[in-house]
Amino acid sequence: MKAFGKGILLFLVGGLIYFWLEVLWRGYSHWSMFLLGGLCFVLCGLINEGVSWEMPLPLQMLISALMITALEFLTGCIVNLWLGWQVWDYSKLHVQLLGQISLKSSVIWFLLSSVGIVLDDWLRYWFFGEDRPYYRLR
Secondary structure, eight states: OHHHHHHHHHHHHHHHHHHHHHHHHHSOOOHHHHHHHHHHHHHHHTHHHHSOTTSOHHHHHHHHHHHHHHHHHHHHIIIIIISOOOOOOOTTSSSEETTTEEHHHHHHHHHHHHHHHHHHHHHHHHHHOOOOOOOOOO
16 A cells, blocks of 8 residues: 555656646646656656666666657647647647657656656655665766
8 A cells, every 4th residue: 555655646746747847838738747747757766666776867867758758649649639639739840740749848858857757766765765866877
């Protein structure tokens, strides 16, 4: 049950952060972005559960950015292309795919993932007694 509570807390934190980042960036968001953000935050936080702390932070960031981009594409295909909710549209950006993901957003996710990874690690340390975080840059 403790793992379930941890997952819920991390999901809520990630969902709220994702939602409010969108509000700050675009001036609005959508409830589906809360769900996507929560899932992304939990999955990015699980990187350290499966690999050693010795993995360099930039590699964790790359893996996170790729996961977030893939989930953003999947979510976009569902909410925008299939359901027609028009939550976002990147079709006017250079280097984009079906208007759902773009190179620009992937680069932004790479940079922002550093904050998410560190926040997840410290939340796990403070609230759940997990290992004290430390990071390698290379």
